[in-house]
Amino acid sequence: MLLSIRDLGLTVPLPHGPRRILRGVSLDVEAGETVGLVGESGSGKSTTARAVLQLVPEGAHTTGSISVGGVDVSPDDPAGVRAIRTEHAAMIFQDPRSSLNPVRRIGDSATERLVHVHGIARAEATRRLLDLMAEVGLREPDQLLRKYPHQLSGGMLQRVSIAAALSTNPRLLLADEATSALDVTTQAEVLALLRRLRRERGLAVLFITHDLLLAGACCDRVYVMREGSIVDEQPGKTVFVDPANPYTRALADATPRLPEREHGHA
Template sequence: MLLDIENLTLDYESPTGRTRILTEVSLHVDQGETVGLVGESGSGKSSTARAGLRLLDANARITGTIRIDGTNITAADPKTLRTVRSHQVGIIHQDPRASLNPVRRIGDSLTERLVHVHGVSRQQARSTGLELLDAVGINRPEQRMKQFPHELSGGMLQRVVIAAALSARPRLLVADEATSALDVTTQAEVLAILRAVQDERPLGMLFITHDLHLAAAFCDRVYVMYRGQVLEERRGEDLFAGAEHDYTRTLLDAAPTLPRPKEPTR
C-alpha cells in the first residue's frame, strides 16, 4: 500500500485555544490506483494531503498513523521525511505559476531536484528534463527549457509542473486541484497525460478535486469529505448512483448538469 492514513486527527494551537481541522480521517491509495478526494471548499481535502506528507506549520498537532510505502511518517525524523518526500512522492499543485520560481528558467525548475537531491549530473538532468517535457506534450522542449514561467500559457505551465513532479520517478503522486484552473480541452489533455504515465509505471495517485463528475469518471475510488471528516467511500463508477450518505447525495444534487434537449414537437 503506497499511502495508508488511519484515524488522522489534525489540530492547530493558538493563544486563543485549539482548532480542530481533521477528525479521524482514514484512507488509502494502492499501487496503480487513482483515488479521489472530493468535498466543498474548506472540507479538509488539502489539509489531509499536507498532513499526510507532514507539510504542516509548527503549531500543528497530529495523531493517528500515516504510512507512505511502508514508512511511518507520523514518527519519522526530519532526514527520513526528506528522503520520502524527495524520492517517493510527487506533488502537482493547483496554481502552476505559484509552484514555479518566476525568476528561474523552466530548465532550472526541472533539473535542480535531480542535481541537488538525487546527485544526477547536470547533463543527465537536462536530458531527463527534455524527455519529460516531450512526454507531457510540450513542443520545442529545448526552447522551453530556456524560457521563464511568464512566457508560457497556463496549460503549458501545468504540463511543466507535471513533468517536474515526475522527474524523480515517484511511486505516489498527489494532484491537488491540478486541473481546476484549466479549460475543458486542456484539462482533458492533462488527464490523458496522467493516465498514460500511470499506465507506464505502477504509480498511485491521490486526486483532490471539487469536480464530482471528474472524480467519478477519472478515479477508481472516491472519498467524500465534509468538515474535516470522511463521510463515505464509493467506487468512482458508483458515485452518482450508489451514494448513501445524505451529505453526499446533497453534494451530488448540487453538481451542475446540462439540461436534456427537448423532444421535437410534431
C-alpha cells in the same frame, strides 16, 4: 498498500486557540490506482494530502499514522520525511505558477530538486527533464527550458510541473486540484496524461478535487470529506450517479446540469 492513512488528526494553533482541522481520517491508495478525495472548500482534503509530506503549519499537532510504501511518515523522523519527499512521493499543485519561480528560467526551477537534493549533475538533470517533458507531450522542450513561466500557457506549465514531479521517479502522485485552474479542453488532456502515466508507470495517484462528477469519471474509488472527516467511500462509477450517502447525494444534486430538451423542439 502504497499509501495508508489511519485515524489521522491534525490540530493547528490559532490566535484564539487551537483548531482541529482533521478528525480520524483513514484512506488507502494501491499502486496503479487513482483514488479521489472530494469535498467542499475547507473540508480538509488538501490538508490531508499535504500531511502526507508533512507540509503542515508550524506548531501543528498530528495524531494517527501515515505510511508510504511501508515507510512511516512522522514529524519525529526528519530523515524519513525527507526520504518520502525526495524518493517516494511528489505533489502537483493547483496553480503551476506557484511551484515555479517566476524570475528563473523553467529549466533551472524544474531541475532544482534533482541537482540540489539528489546531487545529480546539472547536465544529467536537464537531460532527464527533457525526456520527461517530451513524454508528457511538450513539443521542442529544449526551447521551453530557456523560457520563463509567464511565457507559457497554464496547460503547458502544468505539464512542466508533472514532468518535474516525475523526475525523481516517485511511486505516489498527490494531485492537489491539479486541473481546476485549466480550461475544459486542457483539463481533459491533463487527465488523459495522468491516466496514461499511471498505467505505464504503475503509479498510485491521490486526486484531490471539489468536483464530484470529475472524480467519478477519472477515479477508481472516491472518498468524500466533510468538515475534516471522511463521510463516504464509493466506487468512482457509482459515486455520482448513485450516491448512497446523504451528503454525497447533496453534492451530486448541487452539480449544474444542462436542462433536458422537450420532444419536438430543436
